[in-house]
Amino acid sequence: MAYDTDIQISICGSAGDGTIAVGDIFKRAMAHIGYRVIAFDQYPAEIRGFGKCIARTRVATSRVYSMKGYSDVLVSLNDLHAIPHVGEVRNYGALIYDSAPMSAVAEGAHISGHLKPGHIPYALPMREVSELATGANRSRNFVALGFVAGLYQLPQDAFHHAIAAKFESKAAAVTKSALAAFDSGFEAGAASYQFDDVRIDAPRGRKSTHEARMMTGNGAIVQGCLDAGIETFFGYPITPATGIMEHLAVEMPRHGGRLVQTEDEIAAISAAIGAGYAGSRAATATSGPGLSLMTEMMGLGVMAEVPVVIFVSQRGGPSTGLPTKTEQSDLNLAVWGGHGDARRIVLAPTNVEGCRRCAGRAFEIAEQFQVPVIVLVDLYLSNRYETVFLQDENEFLPKNWKPATTPGAGYRRYELTTDGVSPRCIPGEAGGIHTATGLEHDEYGNPSDNSGTHSLMTQKRHEKLQAAIKHPGINFTKRFGDSGKVEVGLLTWGSSFGEALEAMLLAQQEGIRCAAMKVVMLSPFPVRSVLRFYKDCQQILVPELNYTGQFAKLLTSEIALPVTRISHATGAPLDVANLVEAIRRAARKHRRRHNAA
Amino acid sequence: MPSSTHHVVLGNGIAGNHAASVIREREPDSRITIVSAGALLFYNRYDLPNVFRGRQHWVDYLVHPPEYYESRNITLRRKTQVTELDTRTQTLSLAHRETLHYDKLLIATGGHAYIPERLLDYTKLMLGFHNFIVAMQAQKSVRKGGTVIMLGGDVMGIDLARTVIATGHRVILVLDSRTFWPHEVTPSERVKYLQALTNMGVEVQDSGRVERIEMISGTGSARRVFLENGEHIRGDVVMPFYGLVPTVDFLATSGIDMERGILVNPQLQTVRDNIWAAGDVCQIWSAKHNAYRFFYGYRNVKAMGEVAAHNMTGKKATFTSTVSEELVINRDGTLYSPYWEYD
C-alpha cells in the first residue's frame, strides 16, 4: 500500500561522537533517494568539550515545512545527553542505543531505564560491532546509522554514496572503516525484527524537473549571492552567520569576486558600503551583536543612498546571549535600529528556497532603490537543511540601476524625482562628480542644514521605498490554507512560518477553517495585503520566537488592529502541537461567540 | 511500610505483571520496576498459535496498552538482562553494566525450552515458539499445506499442533518420554492419549528418538530428521517441545537455594527475607507430596503472582493450586489439557 512517509529521526550524542556527521550523511542519502528532507542540527556553543549534539532530520514523500514536534526514532550515542530527549519519541516509535557501554554506569544513567512503555527499544552493542568491523570503537556512529538503514530497509547504495562523498577529501582508510562499520550496523538492523510502526515507503516520482539538492538557509543565501553575481563581501565571523562567509570565501574567488575578513563588524559594513558606493554588488553578514555595531554605518548607507546587502542571522540575545540557539528577537533592530529616520528595506525569508530568492533579489532591490537591504533570518533557518529544487537558469537581474542620463556640471546625484529614486553615477564615471556624505544634503550632495531640504530629503528617502513592495520575482506576502472568510488566521514571519503552516494544515484536518499568511517584507510593510487577510479572519494569531512580540507590535503599529500574540523565547523553534492547541482555542472562542450571537 | 520501598519484579510474564498490579493496588506510593529481557510489553503467549491464523501484529497480543503502566506508575525496563544477583548489597547487575537496587525482589523469570543434550548440536536447525518473533519465523517457514515436525510434544506443542492442523498444515510428532509434559501419564494412559492425538490429525511418529537433523540445502528452513531406526522424515521446520527448564542461570552466585528451580515455601519466599519467586521459575514446598514441586499453567502462575505480591506488602498469603493436572479426552475423542485455559 502506498502511504505518505513522514518521519523524523533524531541522533543525539556528545561533541566528538560524530553525531552531526552521520546526521548529515543520513539526510543527504535520503535526499538522494528522492525524499523531501528538512533537517536541523543543534550543537554546543563551546568548540571543545563534551556538549550535546542533536541531528534531527524529517523525511517525507511530500513537501513539509518545519521540523516535527516529536521524533519517530531517537538514536543515542550518549545516554546522558539523550535521556532528556526520550520524551520526544512518540508511542510505538523507536529508541536505538548502545547495549554495551565501555564502563559501568550508575543506576539510572543508562537510557533503557528511561524508556516509556510505548517506546520500542533496539539495544545494539555499537562499540563492539564497531570494533569487530574496523578494529576501533570510534565508528559506532556509523554502526548506528547502518542499523537505522538496515532496520527500515533503506537502499544501502545511497548511504555508501553519501559516506564516500563525505570523506572524499580524507584518506581512503577513513571511508573504508566508515563503510565497514555502516555495513555491520546495516546487517544488524536488517536482522532485527521491526516492532515499531515507523514506515518509510519508497519515494514517489518527483514532480520537479530540477535537480534536488540539500541546502541550509546559509547555503541558499550563498547560492543567491553567487547567482546574483556578488562581487565583494566583507565580514567578521559570528555564529550563526559565519557559514555564509566561510562558504563565500571558497566560492567567490572561483567566480571572480573578492572577500575580505575585516577586523570587526564596523569595518565590514563600512567597507561594504564603500564597495556598494563604487558600484560593486557588495554584502556583509552578521548576527544580532554585529548588527548592533553596524547600525551607525547603515545610517550612512541610507543617507548617502548606497546599495548594500546585509545578511543577519539572529540568535538568542541580548548581549552574547545564546550563540547556538535560535530566536527572532532582532526584528526591532533590523527595522528600526539606529539613529535618525533611517528607513531601509528588510526582507525575511521563511524557508531555504526563500533564502536564495531573497538573497538574489536583495541586490537588485538595493540597487534599484539605492538603499541598504537587510535579509533577516535566524539560526534555525540558517542551519536548517531542506531539499530544494534549483532552476538551471539564473532568474536574478544583472545590475540595473537608474543611470544618470545627463551627467555633467549640473548633475544632481540626489535629484528629487517623482518616484524618489535619483540617477546614479559611480565614481570614475565622466561627469558624475558629486559629494556623498553622511550630512544632510541638497540634490547635488552638498551639505545643507536647511529645514526645507531636510524635510524634502527625508520624505524622498522614505517614499522611494514604497515601490519596493511591488518588486517582481518575489512574494512579499503569501496566503495559504482556506480561502475566503476563516475562523483563525496565522500571521507570521521568518523561520516560524514553517511551524505555523504545519499547525494550520493539522487544524484544517480537524475541520477548523483557517489560513496562514507569511510576511516576507518587513520594511516597508505590505499593509494592503496584510489588511485584506486580516479582514478575512475572525481571529489573528501571531506566533514568533521572541518575548516581546516584535512582529506583532510592528503589525499593530502598521495596521492599528488587535492581534493575539504567541510569543515564545526558549531558544528553540515553535512547537507545532502548541500552535494547533492555540488554533483550537481560538476556533472554540469564535464558535462560542458565533453561537451566542 | 515506607512509601519509598522499591519493589523490583524480575520477569515480564504472567506472574510478574500480576504481582506488580497487586503491589500497586496495595501500595499506591511505592516504587515498582518490572525488569524484562524482552523488547515488548507483556503479551499473551498462550495466543501465539494464532499467528498461523493470520494474527500477525504483535500489538494484537498485548495484554495491557502502554498507558496501563503509565497510569499505574509502574516502570518497565525492557531489553534489560539481569546477569547477577547480589543479596548482600541488594543489587541486580544488568548486562549493560548498570546496577539496580531493590528493597524487595520478586523473581519471576519463567522458563525456557528444554533441549535434550543429544540434540544441543542441532539447536540452530530448530525453531522454538517461545516468543513473538520466533512464532512469526515458524509461521513464515511453513509452506501452504506444508509440514511441521514437532519433537517431544509437551502441552505447548500440542496446543500449537491444533492450530497448525486447523490451518491446513501437517504435523508430524516425534514421540519422546516428555510427550504430554508437564502431565505425568501412565503407560496405559499414554496409549489413549496418543490415539486422541491421532484423532486430532497429528501424525504420530513412534520409531524411536531423534538421531540427528540435517538442513536440506537451498530450502531455507526445510530439514530432514533422522530417527534411531534409520528412517528419516522431512518437514518445513523442526520445533522442539520437550518442556521447560527454569531460567535461573543468573542466580548461580546468589546463595539462593535451588534445585532445578528456585526453592520457596508456600508463601513463595526464598531463603532470603526480602526475595520471593513466582511462576515457572519456582518449586514450591508441598507438604502433601513432601517435596518441592513445579505448578504450571496460567491460573497457577497468576495465583503465585498474587500470593507473592501480598506477602511482599505485609500480608500473609499461601499458595494452593486449584488447577487439575489431569489430561482429558473430549467427547469427540480429542485431547484437552487444563493448562490451555487462560482468561
Ligand SMILES: Cc1cc2nc3c(=O)[nH]c(=O)nc-3n(C[C@H](O)[C@H](O)[C@H](O)COP(=O)(O)OP(=O)(O)OC[C@H]3O[C@@H](n4cnc5c(N)ncnc54)[C@H](O)[C@@H]3O)c2cc1C
Ligand atoms: C508459545 C507458548 C505457549 C504456551 N502455552 C501454554 C499453555 O497453553 N499452557 C500452559 O500451561 N503454559 C503455556 N505456556 C507456558 C506459559 O507461558 C508459562 O507457564 C507462563 O508464561 C509462565 O509465566 P511466568 O510469569 O512464570 O514466566 P514467563 O512468562 O516465561 O516470563 C518470564 C519473564 O522473565 C524475563 N526474564 C527471564 N530471565 C531474565 C533475566 N535474566 N533478566 C531479565 N529478565 C528475564 C523474560 O524476559 C520474561 O519477561 C506457553 C509458553 C509459550 C512460550
